[in-house]
Amino acid sequence: MHKVLVTCPPMLGQFHKFVEPARLLGLELVPAKTTQVLSEEELIELLPDYDGWIIGDDPASRQVFQAGVEGKLKAAVKWGIGVDNVDFEACKDLGIPIMNTPNMFGGEVADVGIALMLGLARQTYFIDRGVREGGWPKPAGMSISGKHIGVVGFGDIGRNLIKRLSGFDVTVTAYDPGIEGNQGFDFVKRTNFPDGLNECDFLIFTCALNQHNHHMLNEETLSLMKPGSRVVNVARGPLIDETALINALTTGHIAAAALDVFEVEPLPMNSPLRDMPQCIFGSHNGSNTVEGVERATMKALEKMAGFLSGK
Numbered sequence: 001m002h003k004v005l006v007t008c009p010p011m012l013g014q015f016h017k018f019v020e021p022a023r024l025l026g027l028e029l030v031p032a033k034t035t036q037v038l039s040e041e042e043l044i045e046l047l048p049d050y051d052g053w054i055i056g057d058d059p060a061s062r063q064v065f066q067a068g069v070e071g072k073l074k075a076a077v078k079w080g081i082g083v084d085n086v087d088f089e090a091c092k093d094l095g096i097p098i099m100n101t102p103n104m105f106g107g108e109v110a111d112v113g114i115a116l117m118l119g120l121a122r123q124t125y126f127i128d129r130g131v132r133e134g135g136w137p138k139p140a141g142m143s144i145s146g147k148h149i150g151v152v153g154f155g156d157i158g159r160n161l162i163k164r165l166s167g168f169d170v171t172v173t174a175y176d177p178g179i180e181g182n183q184g185f186d187f188v189k190r191t192n193f194p195d196g197l198n199e200c201d202f203l204i205f206t207c208a209l210n211q212h213n214h215h216m217l218n219e220e221t222l223s224l225m226k227p228g229s230r231v232v233n234v235a236r237g238p239l240i241d242e243t244a245l246i247n248a249l250t251t252g253h254i255a256a257a258a259l260d261v262f263e264v265e266p267l268p269m270n271s272p273l274r275d276m277p278q279c280i281f282g283s284h285n286g287s288n289t290v291e292g293v294e295r296a297t298m299k300a301l302e303k304m305a306g307f308l309s310g311k
Contacts, residue, residue, distance in 0.1 A: 002308045003072075005046060007032040008056035008079040010288040011297050018297050025305035027052070036265055036284070040064055047073055052304050054079050055086060057265075057284070062090035069094050075307035077300045080287060081105060081156070082236060084209040097307045104296040105287035106156035112286040113161050113204050113234045116258035118144070120202075120230045125280045142201075145169040150200035152193060152216070153207025153235060154179040161206055162188060173200065176207065197224040202232060209236035219244040228255045234286045237262040246272050249279070260286050 004027050006012060015031050022029045030050065032038060037058045038046070044064055047053060048071020055078045058064075065073070065087065078086050078100035091098045119125050122141035130137035147170050151158050154176035162172055162185055172185070175193040182188040189196075193216065197203065203225065207213065217231070218241040231254055233240055242263045248254040250272075259273070260282030273279055287296075 001028045002026055002051040002074075002304075003028045003030060003049070004052035004054060004304060005030050005032060005050040006054045007034055007038055007043075007058050008054055009035060010285075010293045011054065011056075011079055011300075013288070014290065014293055014297075017294070018301065021298065022301050025301055026309065027301060027305055029054075034058075043067070047071065052076065052308055054300050054304065056080075057082070057085050060086040062087045062093075065090045065094055065096055069096060075304060077101070077304050077307075079296060079300050082208060084236060099303050101296045101299045101303070103156045104299065105292050106160040108289050108292045109157045109206070109234050109286040110160035110164055112260060112282065113157070113206060113232055114164050116232045116234065116260065116280055116282070117149075117202055117204060117230075119280050120232070120256045120258050126277060129277070147171075147201040148173065148199045150175065150197065150203040152176070152203065152205045152239075154183065155207065157206040157234070159183055161204065194221045194224050197221065198226050200226060200229055202230050204232040205235040205239050207235050207239070209238055214238050215241040215244075217241065217245065219247070222248045222254065225254065227253055230255055231257040231259075233258070234260045234282075237265065237284075242271075242273070246276075249276055256280075258282075260284060 006029050012031050019029055037056065040059045040061060040063060043058060044067040047064060047068035051072050051074050053073065053076045055076055076096055076098040081102055083100050088098060121144055123139045126139060127137050149165060149170050150173045151162055152175045154174045165172055172188045173196050174188050174190055182190060216239055222244055245257060249257060256278040258280040261284050265284055
C-alpha cells in the first residue's frame with residue numbers, strides 16, 4: 001500500500017469519501033492538518049515519509065521536491081486546475097512524474113463568477129449584511145442587460161462563464177492570447193489586453209497565472225477602465241496589484257470588487273480591503289462543490305495509482 005499525503009483543502013473537506021476508493025487502488029491516504037496551505041518548512045519535514053503527494057495550493061518548490069525524493073517520494077498530482085504554485089521543471093529534473101486535473105471545474109468556478117457579478121450589480125451582499133444588523137436597506141442596483149463584460153481568460157472557466165452570460169443580453173470582450181476566435185459565441189469580440197477596458201462595466205478574471213500576467217491589472221491598466229466599473233476575480237490573486245486596486249476603490253474610480261482570491265491567502269487581518277463595504281470576498285473556494293470535488297479527486301487518485309504502479 002502506497003502512502004499518499006493529501007494537502008488539498010476541498011479534498012480534505014470530504015476526505016472520508018475517498019479513503020476506500022483509494023485503498024482499492026492501492027493507496028493509503030493521509031490527511032494533512034491544514035485549512036489552506038502548508039509552509040515549505042512543514043512540507044520539507046513531512047514529504048519524505050510519503051510515496052505520493054496530492055497537492056493543493058501549497059508551495060511545491062524545488063526544495064520541497066528535493067526533500068521528498070531524498071526520502072520515499074515517487075510521484076505527485078496537482079489537484080485542480082491552477083499550477084502556478086508547482087515547479088514542474090524541478091519534477092522533471094528529479095524524475096518525479098506529475099500531472100494536474102484540468103477541465104474539472106469550469107462550470108463550478110463560472111457559477112461563482114456569475115454570482116459575484118450579480119452580487120455587485122444588485123448589492124445583495126450589502127443588503128444581507130444590513131438586514132442581519134437590524135436594518136432594511138434598499139440600495140438602487142444596476143441592470144445587467146445592455147452592459148459590456150470583459151472576460152480575461154477564454155479557457156475552460158472563461159468559456160463556461162461566457163456561456164452563462166449568453167442569457168443576460170450583454171456584449172463581451174474576451175482576452176486570451178492563447179486562444180483564437182470567438183469560440184462560437186457571436187456576442188463576443190476579441191482584442192488584446194488592455195484594449196477596450198474603457199468599454200467594460202465589469203472585468204472578470206478567469207485565467208491561469210503565469211510569469212507574463214502577474215499584476216496585469218495594475219495602476220496603469222486600472223486607469224484605463226471605465227469610471228465606476230467593477231472587478232471580479234475567480235482566478236488567481238496575483239493577477240491584480242491589490243495596492244493599486246485599493247487605491248482605485250478608495251477614489252471611487254472602481255466602484256466595487258468581488259474577490260474569491262487574493263495576493264496573500266487567507267486575506268491578512270490588516271488588509272484595507274476588509275474596511276471596504278462595497279466589496280465582496282470569498283475564500284478561494286470557487287471549485288468547491290460536492291460533485292466537482294468528487295470528480296477531480298477520483299481523477300487525481302487514478303493518476304496517482306497509475307504513477308505509483310508504473311502503468
